Amino acid sequence: ESVVLLLLAFLPSGLTIPDPRQREALMQLEASMQTGGQTVLTDAELQLDTLLFKMKQEEMLRADFPPAMHFFKARHLIRTSPIFSLLQKMPKGGALHVHDFSMVDVEWLVKNATYRPHCYMCLTDNQSIRFIFSSRRPRPLSHCSPWNLLETVRAKMVNTTELDNSIMANLTLFTHQDPATVYPSQDVVWDRFEQIFLALWGLVTYAPVFRDYYYQGLTEIYTDNAMYLELRALLPEIYELDGSTHDTAWTLKTYQEVTRQFRADHPDFFGARIIFTVHRGVNISVMTDAVEEAMKLRRDFPEFLAGFDLVGREDKGRPLWYFRDALSLPVERGVTLPFFFHAGETDFQDRGQRPRPAPAGGQLSFHQFHHLFIYHCNIIDLLNKPCVINRLL
Ligand SMILES: *[C@@H]1O[C@H](CO)[C@@H](O)[C@H](O)[C@H]1NC(C)=O
Ligand SMILES: *[C@@H]1O[C@H](CO)[C@@H](O)[C@H](O)[C@H]1NC(C)=O
Ligand SMILES: *[C@@H]1O[C@H](CO)[C@@H](O)[C@H](O)[C@H]1NC(C)=O
Ligand SMILES: *[C@@H]1O[C@H](CO)[C@@H](O)[C@H](O)[C@H]1NC(C)=O
Ligand SMILES: *[C@@H]1O[C@H](CO)[C@@H](O)[C@H](O)[C@H]1NC(C)=O
Ligand SMILES: [Zn+2]
Numbered sequence: 001e002s003v004v005l006l007l008l009a010f011l012p013s014g015l016t017i018p019d020p021r022q023r024e025a026l027m028q029l030e031a032s033m034q035t036g037g038q039t040v041l042t043d044a045e046l047q048l049d050t051l052l053f054k055m056k057q058e059e060m061l062r063a064d065f066p067p068a069m070h071f072f073k074a075r076h077l078i079r080t081s082p083i084f085s086l087l088q089k090m091p092k093g094g095a096l097h098v099h100d101f102s103m104v105d106v107e108w109l110v111k112n113a114t115y116r117p118h119c120y121m122c123l124t125d126n127q128s129i130r131f132i133f134s135s136r137r138p139r140p141l142s143h144c145s146p147w148n149l150l151e152t153v154r155a156k157m158v159n160t161t162e163l164d165n166s167i168m169a170n171l172t173l174f175t176h177q178d179p180a181t182v183y184p185s186q187d188v189v190w191d192r193f194e195q196i197f198l199a200l201w202g203l204v205t206y207a208p209v210f211r212d213y214y215y216q217g218l219t220e221i222y223t224d225n226a227m228y229l230e231l232r233a234l235l236p237e238i239y240e241l242d243g244s245t246h247d248t249a250w251t252l253k254t255y256q257e258v259t260r261q262f263r264a265d266h267p268d269f270f271g272a273r274i275i276f277t278v279h280r281g282v283n284i285s286v287m288t289d290a291v292e293e294a295m296k297l298r299r300d301f302p303e304f305l306a307g308f309d310l311v312g313r314e315d316k317g318r319p320l321w322y323f324r325d326a327l328s329l330p331v332e333r334g335v336t337l338p339f340f341f342h343a344g345e346t347d348f349q350d351r352g353q354r355p356r357p358a359p360a361g362g363q364l365s366f367h368q369f370h371h372l373f374i375y376h377c378n379i380i381d382l383l384n385k386p387c388v389i390n391r392l393l
Helices: 004-008 021-035 041-061 071-079 084-090 106-111 150-155 161-168 184-204 205-222 248-265 284-300 320-333 367-371 379-384
Strands: 095-099 118-123 127-131 228-233 270-279 305-311
Touching: 021 379, 041 084, 095 205, 106 161, 106 184, 106 205, 118 150, 127 184, 161 184, 184 205, 205 248, 228 248, 228 305, 248 270, 248 284, 270 284, 284 305, 284 320
Parallel strands: 095 228, 228 270, 270 305
Antiparallel strands: 118 127
């Protein structure tokens, strides 16, 4: 828009064609105002930029252009794309939008977590699955089949590939069928999305899995050459084999310990911090307690707890305004609790229903992300902005 206005200002009153040199100068001015526009590339960086641009052009000439396709259909193309494998190796700064229950490849969950001893599974009324680890036979779960010990189930099978694949299919939205048919609406896809988290829950909140899961998540982020992580975490109650549980502070402390261990094992990794999150579907009293808890955790872990955020579907959930009293508590008490609110994951951007703060630190939301990821991130963007790979897909 600003270019158009500027151009108009350059037009002499007789409406002749503008001077092409002025147009060129304007375009350079515009480019210099973009992120990274003032960065001067070294010769090596220029060479890489040229190479990337060439690879990008080649990819754009192919019959199937991934950004123009549904992500599920493009996934395979992206995974085998030369530009993707180059980008994967490049340094990325921080991964600033990762969620606790979607940070690890589902294959690890199936091949590692569900193969541990004492892992029980049941099948819900509507064909989703639930897990629990327990030293004795767990109490029945309502709307779920009797618990089956996976070790026993697998021992009776000649080939466990199909079972493992069906578990994996429960833990991801990905489908080989036509995605528009499987997920005809936002309601359907969000329902499946939330079922996935319920299915993951019993696996990931088991203390021994929880530690290894987070370590594995850090490993995957490190392998993608991101150097820092900001993890949005619900800090759920974590349980042991005997059914005993740990509180929020224990969960945060465990994140901190595993992060320290990971840094000791990988000294060039910068580190990680946690953004404590609460589901936006809760009521005001639960939100108030959560903000109180967040202030306490921030006091006890001032370096490690980065701040606070809400999660869950924005369109159906409550707006920030609804929780204004709870969210104002830190300011009223003079306590520092940085907010890192999600922004822009809604269809109702312009209706003014939701106060919409600018995304913290210019981060990309998950939904903006796969549009932006490969094709809009040039080398300059990569050096200045985080480019994140969300693993749930
Ligand atoms: C799961 O991963 C952990 C940590 O890498 C490893 O120690 C363990 O042996 C693995 N377990 C299985 C069943 O693969
Ligand atoms: C699955 O079942 C649960 C409880 O039985 C219910 O709350 C939920 O809405 C169901 N989901 C679907 C997709 O039918
Ligand atoms: C197990 O079954 C899958 C298909 O369900 C098949 O692809 C695989 O080769 C089988 N593995 C063995 C060891 O028979
Ligand atoms: C989830 O797993 C169950 C049991 O293995 C299976 O029957 C069901 O089809 C799976 N659901 C999905 C969505 O793949
Ligand atoms: C808020 O939600 C919690 C948990 O679901 C519930 O125990 C509590 O009664 C609710 N409070 C009010 C005021 O609705
Ligand atoms: Zn998010």
